[in-house]
Amino acid sequence: MAEKKNLLTREGLRKLEDELQDLKVNRRQEIAQKIKEAREQGDLSENAEYDAAKDEQRDIEARIEEIEKILKYAEVADEEEVEQGVVNFGSEVSILDIDMDEVNTFKIVGSTESNILEGKLSNESPLGMAILKKRVGETVTVEAPDGNFDYRILDIR
Structure with a gap:
């Protein structure tokens, strides 16, 4: 079954690309540092900071995967080539x-x-x-x- 296209505005596409970049470049590094610091506290079996950091890491990776899928099937609507005087996508x-x-x-x-x-x-x-x-x-x-x-x-x- 063909995947449904994700119709986006140019602004929407730009926001998703910016969010993806931030997640991959900044948030991944931040969470890796949190995990490292939590590991240094010792016993991981009773380490709430470690568990919270791992949960946050899972959330970040899930959001990265979600955005990548949206972008893979994205179709940017050409807001310039629309019928004038009627409600269109992007109006x-x-x-x-x-x-x-x-x-x-x-x-x-x-x-x-x-x-x-x-x-x-x-x-x-x-x-x-x-x-x-x-x-x-x-x-x-x-x-x-x-x-x-x-x-x-x-x-x-």
Whole structure:
């Protein structure tokens, strides 16, 4: 089975590459030093610092592996070659939650880099899928377990 492509923005790709570099160059060295210092304390069977450092090392190696897999299947969306006037991958969109009378602004990104607290909405989320290829002024309805929610697109950048 073919591996699913990880759609990323240029910014998302750069952040992952920077994180990977930091993990490989800096964090690996830091954790190796912590392990060395913990070993020097003697008996490893009752050495909490050693156990904590080994756990941290496992976490770092797992994150390195995760990022390498994401990057292996990464596809960077060309944000310059998109249809103008509609919501695209990489667009920044202001929408009105009609029921709550609340305006929110999101950047449409891939699921790998989505983070609603940072205003990054996945193109694969129900709202992301509903607003893709829509224009300013259009209203969309998102079906959710709690009911239907209506949104109006106010601005696309």
